[in-house]
Amino acid sequence: MSKEMTGAEMVVEALKDQGVDTIFGYPGGAVLPIYDVLFHQEKILHVLVRHEQGAAHAAEGYARSSGKVGVLLVTSGPGATNTITGLTDALMDSIPLVCITGQVPTHLIGSDAFQECDTVGITRHCTKHNYLVKNVADLPRILHEAFYVASTGRPGPVVIDIPKDVQFSRGFYTPPAGVAHKTYHPKLDADLSAIQAAVEMMAQAKRPIFYTGGGVINSGPAASTLLRELVALTGFPITSTLMGLGAYPASGANWLGMLGMHGTFEANNAMHDCDLMIAVGSRFDDRITGRLDAFSPGSKKIHIDIDRSSINKNVKVDLPIVGDCGHVLEALVRVWRAEAKHADQPSLDAWWDEINQWRAKKSLAYRASSKTIKPQYAVQRLYALTQNKDVYITTEVGQHQMWAAQHYHFDEPNRWMTSGGLGTMGYGLPAAIGAQLAHPKALVIDIAGEASILMNIQEMSTAIQYRLPVKIFILNNEYMGMVRQWQELLHGGRYSHSYSEALPDFVKLAEAFGAKGIRCSDPALLDAAIEEMINYDGPVIFDCLVDKVENCFPMIPSGKAHNDMLLADLSDDAGLELGSIIDEKGKMLV
C-alpha cells in the first residue's frame, strides 16, 4: 500500500485521496516543490487567487456551499500572514478548511530567514489545530489527520506548515486509513436520558421557540430535513441566527424570521417571552442575546451543541445536550414519535396569537420611494427576480449584509454565505468565487457595499481567468453605512471618516477587469437592469445607487433587551431621535 515519494508528492496524493478536486492558492519560494507536482497532474484544479486572503475566503465559500473541506495552498512569510483574516473568519464561523503553508527549510527555522515567520505560532490562536511538519515520515499521517480534525466535531480551519526541505525529502506515503486519533474524539450522539428530558420539556411547554444556528447547516442537509420534521411535528415557532438561515425554509409557516440585533420584532419578542427555548447549533452570541441580564428571563433553555464549551459560556442553560445537531434532532424526532407526544395545543394557539400580533407590526417595512432606490427594495427585487433559480448568495459586511439577511429569503441550507462571527469586509467576492467553483452552473451573487467590495476587488481577475460568472450587486450608498448608522446613534452624527470618498467608477472598473458593468439609480429601471445582470454570461459588477442615509431597522441597540427594539419610523420625514437611545453603558459595547 505504501509508496515511496517526495513530501511534495505526498501533499498532492493526500489531497486526491481526500477527494479534493479544487484548491485555492498562490505560489512562492517555499511551496515551489508542491507547485511543481501540481504542474504534472490534472485531477486537482488549482485556482490562482490574487491575494491569499482571497484564497481563504474562496475556500470558505467553497466549503460552506458544498459541505466539503475547503483547501488553500500558500507560501511562507507573507503568504501565510495574508491568510490570517480568512483563517480567523473560518474559526469564528466553524468552516472546515485545510491550509497548507510553505516554510523555510528546517535548518533555517529561527534564523529570521527570508520570508520566514512563525506560522504555527501566529496561527495557533486562529485555527482549530495546526502542525509544523519537521519529518517527512509524519507528513502522510498529519495530512489525513488535518482533514479529519477540520471536518469533524465543530468544524474549523487547520494549518499544516511544511518546510521546503521536507517537501523535497523522500518517504513512504500511506493512504488514509480508519480514523484513530489519540486524543480527539468528538461526541456525536447524546445520552438518551437527555433526549427524553428534552422531549418531556417540549411537551409541557406553553410558549416554546426553536432558536437555531449555523451548527444545523454544518451538520449537513439531513439535519435541516430533521429540523423541518421536528418543527412540523410540534408546531412550534422557529427563528434562526444569521449563520443558520436556510436550515428551516423562510417560506415555512412557522418561520419568524431572523433574530438578534437586526432581527424581526416577532422573533426577538418571542425569544424574550418564551417559556422554553430550544437552541440548536447556536451559541448565544452577543449579536443574538442583546443585554444578557435581560435575555429571555422567564424561559427554560435546552442547548444542543457539539462543542461542550459553547454550553453555559454566555447564557446558563437548564438542559445541555452535547452532540451533533443531526444526530440529536433525529433522536428527538424518534422519541417524540415513539412516546406519542403532542404539544400543549391550547397554550400553543394562544402563543401563536401573541406572535401574530408582533408579526402585524411588519418590522421589516420601510418607507418606499419612487425617486431613489431604497436598499431594501433593491434586495427585494433581486430576490423576486432570482428566487426560482439555482442561486447562492454571499455578502460583504455592513448594512447591505443585514438587508440581504432580512429581505432575501432562503428555503434551503448552504445557499447563504456571510461572515457572521468575525464580520469581515471583503469576504463576499472571494466567497462567491469559491461557491461558483463548487456550483459551476448556479447563479452566484455577492450582495456588496461599495466600501467592502474594494477590500478584495483584485479577485475580479480570478473570476475573469476562470470564467466564473459571479455577480456583484453593490448597494452603493457612498457611505460605510453601518458605521454611519452607529455614528448617528452614538456619536452625535459626527461622521468621522465613514464617507466613501474617491470611489472608482464601478462600471469602468468592471470593464477594466474584462467584466460587464451596469449602473442603475432609478427604481423604475431596476428590474430590467437586474435581468440584464442575470442574463449576462460572465462576471458583472452592478453599481446600484441607493438612498445614502437609509438606516437598518429593526435594531436592538447595544446594551438593550430583546423587547426594547427600535423600529423604523414610517410615519413622517422627521426620522427617529436616535442620538439619545443608547445609554453610557451601551456605548461601551461593539
Add this chain to the structure above:
Amino acid sequence: MNTPASPPSPYSAALSSSKIESHTLSVLVDNEPGVLARVVGLFSGRGYNIESLTVAEVAHAEHLSRITIATSGAPETIDQIHHQLERLVPVHQVTDLTTSARSLERELAMVKVRGRGENRADALQLAEAFRARIIDATTESFIFELSGKPGKIDEFVDLMRPIGLVEVSRTGVAAISRGPEPI
C-alpha cells in the same frame, strides 16, 4: 500571572457571580511541540488567570505530559476553562482536582536567607519547625529547601522576610488524587 479581567463587560452581567474560587486543574496532554503554548495561549487569549503552572513529562514511552494549573475565577469561569482545555486537540484529559476534593497538592521552594548572629539562629529554628532542609550554607547565609502546600510556603517566606530574605524560587503546584485510582 495574568491580572484579572477588569472592568467586567456588561454582556457577561448575567453569568458573573462575585464568588471567586481557586481551583487546581490537572491536564494530561500529548507531549508534542507547542502543546504548552496552546494551553498558556488559551489562558491569555481568553483572559483567564494562571496562579501557578507546572509541567513535566510523566510517561516517556507514551509521550504524555501532565500540566498542573492553579487558577482562579467564578465557578462558571472555571467550568469554561475546563471545557475550553478539553477542546484542544492534543489534550487527553482534564480533571478539576478541587471539585473532586480528594486530592493532594504540593509545591517545592528554595529560600535564600542572609543574616548573622541572632537572625541566623532564628532562621534555623523556624526552618526546623517547618521541616525545611538546609541545602547550602555560608557564614552569612542559608538556602532552605521546603515542600508543602503553597500556603505553608507563603507562611515560611513571610517569616523569613524580617530575618533577611534574599530571594525565593518556587516550582508551582503539583497535584494528584488520593487513593488507589488514577486522576
